[in-house]
Amino acid sequence: MSRPRLLAVLASALLLVGCATVPEESQPVAVQQQELGQIANPDVQQPPRDIDPLTVARDFVQASAQPVSNNAAARTYLDDAAAKAWQPGKVMNVIDDQFNTVYAVGSDLPANPTEVVVVVRGTNLGMLGADSSFIPSRTSYELRLLVRKQSDGQWRVTNPPANIVMPYSAFTANYVRVPVYFFAQDSNTIVPDLRYVAGKPQLGLPARVVSLLLSGPSDQLVGAVRSPLPEDANIEGNVTTTPDGALMVPLTGVGDQTPEVKKLIAAQIVLSLQAVTTNRVRLLSDGNALVDGHEDWLPSDVPSYTSLASPGADQPGLMVVNGRVRSLADGSAVPGSAGQGVYQVVSAAQSIDGRQLAIVENANGRQQLRIGAFGSAAQQVNLFGGTLTRPTWRPTATADGTAGEVWTVVDGSSVVRVLRTSDGGWTGQAVNAEEVLTVGPISVLRLSRDGARAALVVNGQLLVASVVRTQDAVTLRSPRILQTGTLSGVVDVDWLSQDSLVAATTMPSQPVVKVPIDGLRMDTFNSSNLTPPVYAITAAPGRPIVVADAGGLWTASDVGEVWRPHPHSLGAKVSPFYPG
Incomplete structure (x- = not known):
C-alpha cells in the first residue's frame, strides 16, 4: 500500500464513531500501532513513586501492551529523552506471562552508581508481524534494560527496545482477534485470515479492520487467496456512524468493477466487520450504493460463500474398519467394492460433496491409491509406495462440480496431488514441499x-x-x-473450522487439543473416558468431533465435554473420517 493511501485509510480511524462489541475470546495485533496511538489522549497514570529498578522494568513490559496515545502508558517508565525519542517498530514480541526481571552481573556493568542493568528473561511465544498476524515461534527471550535514577530520585528506563515486548495476558487484554476475509484462488469460497487490532479506542475498531482489508492478505496467505478489492481501492473521507445508526464505509476506486465483483467486495467487508460492530454497514462507492439497490448490509444479507467448503447434512461421515469402509451413521458397510472387502483398505477420504471416494489399500506388499465414484469400483492410480498418508480432497473447483484433485504423501517425503484427466483417468503431479520437509518427514496432511x-x-x-x-x-x-515445545506426539489432525484445528496426540495429559491456525493458544479437551493413546481424529464444521482409542470411537462437541461412546465403533481399530 502506498504511503498516501495508507495515511488516508488511517485517517478514517480518527473520527469514527460507532458501536462495537468485542468478542469474549479476544486475541491480538496492532494495526499501524504508532499512528493509532494518536487517536486518544487519556489521562495516563504515572508509576508509583520510589519503585525499584526491577519493578520499573517489569511494569514497563506490562504497560507496553497498551498502544493508546502512542504507547503513552509505557513511556511513563522512560526517562525524558527516551520518552521523546522512542519509535517502536510495528513488530511486537509476545512472551509467556511467567517472566523474570533480574539485575545483570558481570564486568561490563555501568560504573555510575545511579545506573543498573535489568535483564528481562522469559519465553517468547511468537511475534505480531507488521501485517498484523501472529507468527508462532517458541524461543527463549532476553532483553537488557538500562535503568537510571533521575534527579527526582525515581528510576527510569533509558533504552527501550526497538520492538515492543508484552506478556500474553496483557496482549489478549489489549488486542482483538479479527477474521479478515478473502477468497479462494479459483472459487468464491471465503477464507479467514486471522489478524489482530488494538481494542482501544473501541470506536476505531471498524476503521482498523477496513484498513487491514485494503492492505491485502497477510504475508503467509499471499498467493493462496485473492481479494476482489482492486489495488487502488481506498476510503473517501472517514468511516463514520451516520445519524440513523449505520456504519458508513465510503469506498473509492471500485466504481468500475462488475456487479458480481462488487457483491464479493460487499461480502468481504460485511463479514470482516461482524466481529467488531453490530451496526448496519452502509457501503458506498463514490457516494452511491456500492451494489445497486442494496445500500445497507447485515451479515444475514450476505449469501453463503462456504457451501463448497462444507459437507452437506446428508453426509454423516465414514470409517475404515478391518479393511472395509463403513458408515459412521449406522455402522453398515458402504455399497460397492470398498465396503465389500474387495480392497484391503488402509485409509480413505470422501469428497466434500460425498460423490467420490479415494482409497489407500495394501496390495502386493506396498500401498497404492484408488479413486472412484462412491458405491462403485475404484480405479487404480499409478501411485505406489511403502506408505501413503490418508488421502485428502481439494474442494470442488471444476465446471461440472465434480471434485478432481486428491492429495497424499508418499513415504513421508513426496507430496503428490492426483488430478483427473480429460479421459476420466488420474495422474500425479509433485507438490513443492521443500519448506515443510526441512522440518522432517510428513505423516499426516x-x-x-x-x-x-x-x-x-x-x-x-x-x-x-x-x-x-x-x-x-x-x-x-x-x-x-x-505450539512448539508444548505440543508434541501429534499423530492425527483435522479441520474443526476454517480457522481452527483439532489434533490427537500420544501425550496422556492432553490426548486431544484444539489449536487456532496461528497457534497463539491451545485448549485441551477433557480426557475423561478416553484410554490414551488416541490414534485418529476427524472433525468438520457443525459436526461432533470423533476420536479413536483402544476402546473404540468417542465423540464430543466442545473442549469441556466428557467423551461419549460412539454407538457404532464396532469394538475394533477404527479410522473415522468426515468428507474432505
Missing part, C-alpha cells in the same frame, strides 16, 4: 476445506502451511509450527 491451507503432522509436530498455486506449480509455503 489434511487440506483445509477451502483449499487455501494444509495442516500437517511432521515429526510429531503440528504445522500449518499455505497452498500457493501458480500456472506451473503448487507449493506448500510458509509452514509454521504451532
Whole structure:
C-alpha cells in the first residue's frame, strides 16, 4: 500500500464513531500501532513513586501492551529523552506471562552508581508481524534494560527496545482477534485470515479492520487467496456512524468493477466487520450504493460463500474398519467394492460433496491409491509406495462440480496431488514441499476445506502451511509450527473450522487439543473416558468431533465435554473420517 493511501485509510480511524462489541475470546495485533496511538489522549497514570529498578522494568513490559496515545502508558517508565525519542517498530514480541526481571552481573556493568542493568528473561511465544498476524515461534527471550535514577530520585528506563515486548495476558487484554476475509484462488469460497487490532479506542475498531482489508492478505496467505478489492481501492473521507445508526464505509476506486465483483467486495467487508460492530454497514462507492439497490448490509444479507467448503447434512461421515469402509451413521458397510472387502483398505477420504471416494489399500506388499465414484469400483492410480498418508480432497473447483484433485504423501517425503484427466483417468503431479520437509518427514496432511491451507503432522509436530498455486506449480509455503515445545506426539489432525484445528496426540495429559491456525493458544479437551493413546481424529464444521482409542470411537462437541461412546465403533481399530 502506498504511503498516501495508507495515511488516508488511517485517517478514517480518527473520527469514527460507532458501536462495537468485542468478542469474549479476544486475541491480538496492532494495526499501524504508532499512528493509532494518536487517536486518544487519556489521562495516563504515572508509576508509583520510589519503585525499584526491577519493578520499573517489569511494569514497563506490562504497560507496553497498551498502544493508546502512542504507547503513552509505557513511556511513563522512560526517562525524558527516551520518552521523546522512542519509535517502536510495528513488530511486537509476545512472551509467556511467567517472566523474570533480574539485575545483570558481570564486568561490563555501568560504573555510575545511579545506573543498573535489568535483564528481562522469559519465553517468547511468537511475534505480531507488521501485517498484523501472529507468527508462532517458541524461543527463549532476553532483553537488557538500562535503568537510571533521575534527579527526582525515581528510576527510569533509558533504552527501550526497538520492538515492543508484552506478556500474553496483557496482549489478549489489549488486542482483538479479527477474521479478515478473502477468497479462494479459483472459487468464491471465503477464507479467514486471522489478524489482530488494538481494542482501544473501541470506536476505531471498524476503521482498523477496513484498513487491514485494503492492505491485502497477510504475508503467509499471499498467493493462496485473492481479494476482489482492486489495488487502488481506498476510503473517501472517514468511516463514520451516520445519524440513523449505520456504519458508513465510503469506498473509492471500485466504481468500475462488475456487479458480481462488487457483491464479493460487499461480502468481504460485511463479514470482516461482524466481529467488531453490530451496526448496519452502509457501503458506498463514490457516494452511491456500492451494489445497486442494496445500500445497507447485515451479515444475514450476505449469501453463503462456504457451501463448497462444507459437507452437506446428508453426509454423516465414514470409517475404515478391518479393511472395509463403513458408515459412521449406522455402522453398515458402504455399497460397492470398498465396503465389500474387495480392497484391503488402509485409509480413505470422501469428497466434500460425498460423490467420490479415494482409497489407500495394501496390495502386493506396498500401498497404492484408488479413486472412484462412491458405491462403485475404484480405479487404480499409478501411485505406489511403502506408505501413503490418508488421502485428502481439494474442494470442488471444476465446471461440472465434480471434485478432481486428491492429495497424499508418499513415504513421508513426496507430496503428490492426483488430478483427473480429460479421459476420466488420474495422474500425479509433485507438490513443492521443500519448506515443510526441512522440518522432517510428513505423516499426516489434511487440506483445509477451502483449499487455501494444509495442516500437517511432521515429526510429531503440528504445522500449518499455505497452498500457493501458480500456472506451473503448487507449493506448500510458509509452514509454521504451532505450539512448539508444548505440543508434541501429534499423530492425527483435522479441520474443526476454517480457522481452527483439532489434533490427537500420544501425550496422556492432553490426548486431544484444539489449536487456532496461528497457534497463539491451545485448549485441551477433557480426557475423561478416553484410554490414551488416541490414534485418529476427524472433525468438520457443525459436526461432533470423533476420536479413536483402544476402546473404540468417542465423540464430543466442545473442549469441556466428557467423551461419549460412539454407538457404532464396532469394538475394533477404527479410522473415522468426515468428507474432505
